[in-house]
Amino acid sequence: MRKNIIKHALLGLALIGASSVTLADYSADDIAKGKALYLNKKKGNCIACHMIPDADAKLPGNQGPPLLAMKARFPDSTKLRAQIWDATVRNPLSIMPPFGRHWILSEAEIDALIAYLYEY
Amino acid sequence: MKIIKSMLVGASLALVASVSHAASSGNTLATVDPEADRLALQSYFQKRFPKVAVSDYVNGIYALDAPSREQWQEIEEFPPYEFDIEEGEELFNTAFANGKSYADCFANGGEGIRQNFPRWDEAQGQVVTLELAINQCRESNGEKALGWKKGKIAKISAYMASTSRDNVFDVQIPNDAAKAAYLDGKQSFYARRGQLNMSCASCHVAGANILIRADLPGPTLGHVTHFPVFRSKWGELGTLQRRYGGCQKNVRGTPQKTQGEKFRNLEFFQTYMSNGLVVNGPGARK
Numbered sequence: 001m002r003k004n005i006i007k008h009a010l011l012g013l014a015l016i017g018a019s020s021v022t023l024a025d026y027s028a029d030d031i032a033k034g035k036a037l038y039l040n041k042k043k044g045n046c047i048a049c050h051m052i053p054d055a056d057a058k059l060p061g062n063q064g065p066p067l068l069a070m071k072a073r074f075p076d077s078t079k080l081r082a083q084i085w086d087a088t089v090r091n092p093l094s095i096m097p098p099f100g101r102h103w104i105l106s107e108a109e110i111d112a113l114i115a116y117l118y119e120y
Numbered sequence: 121m122k123i124i125k126s127m128l129v130g131a132s133l134a135l136v137a138s139v140s141h142a143a144s145s146g147n148t149l150a151t152v153d154p155e156a157d158r159l160a161l162q163s164y165f166q167k168r169f170p171k172v173a174v175s176d177y178v179n180g181i182y183a184l185d186a187p188s189r190e191q192w193q194e195i196e197e198f199p200p201y202e203f204d205i206e207e208g209e210e211l212f213n214t215a216f217a218n219g220k221s222y223a224d225c226f227a228n229g230g231e232g233i234r235q236n237f238p239r240w241d242e243a244q245g246q247v248v249t250l251e252l253a254i255n256q257c258r259e260s261n262g263e264k265a266l267g268w269k270k271g272k273i274a275k276i277s278a279y280m281a282s283t284s285r286d287n288v289f290d291v292q293i294p295n296d297a298a299k300a301a302y303l304d305g306k307q308s309f310y311a312r313r314g315q316l317n318m319s320c321a322s323c324h325v326a327g328a329n330i331l332i333r334a335d336l337p338g339p340t341l342g343h344v345t346h347f348p349v350f351r352s353k354w355g356e357l358g359t360l361q362r363r364y365g366g367c368q369k370n371v372r373g374t375p376q377k378t379q380g381e382k383f384r385n386l387e388f389f390q391t392y393m394s395n396g397l398v399v400n401g402p403g404a405r406k
Contacts, residue, residue, distance in 0.1 A: 061330070062330055063327055095318060
């Protein structure tokens with residue numbers, strides 16, 4: 001129950017934040033790099049667990065939620081970044097690898113990935 | 121947009137609810153209760169898959185996913201491990217240089233005993249897996265130990281499993297020393313490892329029967345009953361601990377020692393979790 005309250009509070013905060021935080025402009029190069037990371041088994045391999053409505057992202061897994069409406073869900077890119085960096089902070093039972101904390105992706109790579117995710 | 125959002129929130133809440141640890145008892149020697157753990161694991165899977173009988177978990181992922189089960193049943197029509205059982209039987213019955221054989225090392229001449237392994241050996245003060253017992257038998261008769269993961273040892277183990285089919289797993293935890301080994305195995309099972317930061321439970325409890333790309337991780341209940349397995353990916357037979365090492369590499373960790381204390385304790389814990397299920401090894405897996 002308390003978790004729910006915190007969650008809603010966070011959502012509320014995120015919505016308030018949305019009005020003041022503008023999305024950075026991402027280059028086509030960033031988006032392409034992010035896509036490659038999304039699909040690369042040795043790097044992001046996000047497709048192993050997350051569906052994304054990109055025609056090239058075939059046979060996705062579903063251990064994690066589908067990556068839809070990313071701008072609406074993460075109006076503040078720092079929240080999305082924190083989730084990729086280490087999802088176990090928000091959910092200790094998350095199966096998601098801590099891509100930043102464990103040096104699976106570099107900071108620049110995580111930013112490129114965010115650029116790609118914001119396309120969907 | 122709002123609808124999508126509330127659907128997503130709902131889905132993520134549902135996930136949080138299902139991603140719970142199945143282990144109900146504690147993590148100290150004073151509080152750990154193996155039988156409570158075993159029953160909690162069974163009820164966890166029964167709640168998630170109410171239509172699947174507990175006894176069907178010996179078939180792993182094929183108990184949960186109908187399309188995979190169909191493919192697997194086709195494979196089982198001409199079992200890929202059949203020759204391995206035959207070779208295993210031959211190896212089992214071949215006498216050592218001193219005239220003795222494997223049958224002299226085991227209860228009931230080594231027939232129909234798979235369900236009692238791994239077992240706590242009080243004299244040795246450690247968990248003894250079937251493969252360790254096979255090599256101890258060799259060494260006590262002046263023979264060299266076999267490699268642990270595949271080949272002859274897997275074939276002998278497969279033959280011994282085949283003579284034990286339908287016997288009910290009955291791993292005993294007779295005292296506190298054995299319980300400590302169980303607890304160590306339990307902690308291994310739930311501890312995160314590797315660069316990918318995953319535990320056995322991440323994929324085989326919470327993540328069971330949920331796609332990782334095109335693969336469905338199997339449930340840990342019944343995981344051990346069908347080993348050793350002929351794995352299509354290996355193109356040959358391998359032991360349970362061969363698979364342990366592979367899993368640890370998959371999560372980008374350093375594999376622990378095959379038949380070392382950690383893996384033997386893990387196998388002890390994992391097999392205890394499948395007490396009450398039958399031996400159906402060797403099996404065929406993807």
